[in-house]
Amino acid sequence: MHCIRLAAMRIRAPLAALLAVAALLAAPAAVAASAAQKVFDTPQQAAGELAAATKSHDSAAMLAILGANAATLVFSGDAVADRAAEDRFAQAYEESHRIEMQGDAKATLAVGKDDWPFPFPLVKSQGGWRFNAREGREEVLTRRIGRNELSVMQVLQAYVDAQQEYYLRNPDQGKLLAYAQKVGSTKGKRDGLYYPVNAGEPPSPLGTLFASAQAEGYRLGSGPEGKPVPYHGYIYRILKAQGPAAKDGAYDYVVHGKMIGGFALVAYPAAYANSGVMTFIVNHDGVAYQKDLGPSTSAVASKMTRFDPVAGWKPL
Numbered sequence: 001m002h003c004i005r006l007a008a009m010r011i012r013a014p015l016a017a018l019l020a021v022a023a024l025l026a027a028p029a030a031v032a033a034s035a036a037q038k039v040f041d042t043p044q045q046a047a048g049e050l051a052a053a054t055k056s057h058d059s060a061a062m063l064a065i066l067g068a069n070a071a072t073l074v075f076s077g078d079a080v081a082d083r084a085a086e087d088r089f090a091q092a093y094e095e096s097h098r099i100e101m102q103g104d105a106k107a108t109l110a111v112g113k114d115d116w117p118f119p120f121p122l123v124k125s126q127g128g129w130r131f132n133a134r135e136g137r138e139e140v141l142t143r144r145i146g147r148n149e150l151s152v153m154q155v156l157q158a159y160v161d162a163q164q165e166y167y168l169r170n171p172d173q174g175k176l177l178a179y180a181q182k183v184g185s186t187k188g189k190r191d192g193l194y195y196p197v198n199a200g201e202p203p204s205p206l207g208t209l210f211a212s213a214q215a216e217g218y219r220l221g222s223g224p225e226g227k228p229v230p231y232h233g234y235i236y237r238i239l240k241a242q243g244p245a246a247k248d249g250a251y252d253y254v255v256h257g258k259m260i261g262g263f264a265l266v267a268y269p270a271a272y273a274n275s276g277v278m279t280f281i282v283n284h285d286g287v288a289y290q291k292d293l294g295p296s297t298s299a300v301a302s303k304m305t306r307f308d309p310v311a312g313w314k315p316l
Contacts, residue, residue, distance in 0.1 A: 037067030039128035043099045043107040046122055046129050050109075051097070055090040057083060066120065070133035073140050077271030078230040080217045092116065119143075141274070148233035148276045152267045153316070155209070155236065156282045162193045162205035163263045163284070171195070171204070178258040179284075180205075181238065184220045194220065233275030237301075239264035239283075243308025247285055250306075264307035272297040281307055289313040 040046040046065065053061035063074060076082050092112035100108045100117075105124040108117050119136035122129050166180045171190040183206065185192035193206040203211070210220070218231060228235045240259060244250045253261040264283035269276030272295055279301050282288040289309045293300050309315070 038064050039130045043122045043129050047109045051093040054086045066131050066133050077275040078233045151232035158209050159265050160286050165205040178260045179263040181259050230270035234267045236267050239307050241306040243306045245308045245310040268301035283307040288316045
């Protein structure tokens, strides 16, 4: 079994901060732009209305409460993760909530049994109390990106293990051992890393990961207009060749329709600088690389066809 090296990975936030994504409320940008921020008589009233809107997944209400400065924060590019974050915040609020005053014109909402501080402070202006999303922006993005990049590393490891298992198990009973060229199998076949199994059979190579993803609300397949569906803020694509910068040089993994020469994967953020920053690649050697592809990340990574860690790609 290959083990992806994690030592050099830049984790931007501890696991204890994962609840912070509750501030990242799912909503279309068009709605965000038109929402006028509400002000409240007391911090308690503001917190209560935010909790109610979050619990009911009312995007328009949440944006009206958080204000226009939250427009670039409320949509992470992963609707499933955003909805789960809303649920976690609502649950934490019901467990416990209190307002911590910081003078006469500023306050912090603390929720949950651990008194987690909501990243957007409440501030008092002439009209009343409101949330200040501008002040909490950096913290919110840091926590979201740290969580998503940690998830990527776990998925890359699962992918490497799953491909090795698929090759040895030969679930489609092919005459030649080969790696899977797709994640989800064709209906009625076992030509992907995930496929339904009968009672008593071991799970498919990615069965455990898929079960966990489905429990969170993710579903196999494409999104609207055939667009790829992100998982924890990242989009994944199988690569079927490698370039000259890879070990053993450039060659195709697929020979006569069978992927026998190796395998690779690219993972890139669904929304650059929002759901993630770094793009990751890994192949059958089990060594993952990362690189910041900049604002053109989606355009570049979506057209990537081979594993080629040229200069600028840093091994983890």
